[in-house]
Amino acid sequence: MKFGVIVFPGSNCDHDCYYAAKDVMGQEAEFIWHKDTKLDGIDCLIVPGGFSYGDYLRAGAIARFAPIMEEVQKFAEKGKLVIGICNGFQILVEAGLLPGALQRNDNLHFICKNVQLKVENSKTSFSSACAPGQVLSIPIAHGQGNYFADDQTIAELKKNNQIVFRYCDEKGVVAKENNPNGSLEAIAGICNKKGNVLGMMPHPERAAEDVLGSSDGKFILQSIINTVTGKN
């Protein structure tokens, strides 16, 4: 299968995503410049982390109007897979591909550390290689990852099982002290209603090899590969 990694001015996790997809997972991968508008042959798009357009105005606010984003919208409408990681998640919420918003962390710090994630829904295209309730060790690195949505949206996310990952401890306990940024419902990652667009603040590509301290990120990439190649 083929991954497409979108590159904005200010993306800085694009090469890590490309490396994880191509060298670690052994799949085809291609960089896609934000001014390009062709997505031929791509099975899954990765909107990577970084500081697109310097995060001016709001994180993701300007990137969301890049020429490529209209194609991303169409790509998602066709039911193809799109995963936004960190700044990529921020761009997808700004673009309206995912509900809610990402606010400044409640302690105002930029947080860069390893966290534990509970797989709340292991039936999505992005988590099917995980066991239900599995705890993944994956790092976060963000200043604005505090997930916010109104009560109605949160209720809908819960009802449709769109909350895919939540912050937890090593045992999978979701509690206030394990929530690094103040996200409502300890949300670390959500998908759209159709289940083909996922946004997550943690960086699976930074946890794709044991030498990096964890290879749990591979579960997410493997889930995508299984979905595309029909191995689910």
Add this chain to the structure above:
Amino acid sequence: MWKAQIDVSYKDGILEPQGVAIKDSLASLGFAGIEKVKVGKLIEIELSGNLTEDKAKEEVTAMCKKLLANVVMENFSFILKKVEK
């Protein structure tokens, strides 16, 4: 020329961590009686004087909705003034 002064700030009820931090720090400097601090953005936009007032208002409103504010968590308001260049 028209000049729009746009105020973008968090909606009430949304925890605004910057405001809370500033409130705490003002309190620690001895300023008493502060009940709330809210941090927002002020954006100034200059528009062509050839536009009618209604058109200018319409344009600025569209800009706010499309880009300048994230209406999920922010409100916006603006003042439009005619100014000499």
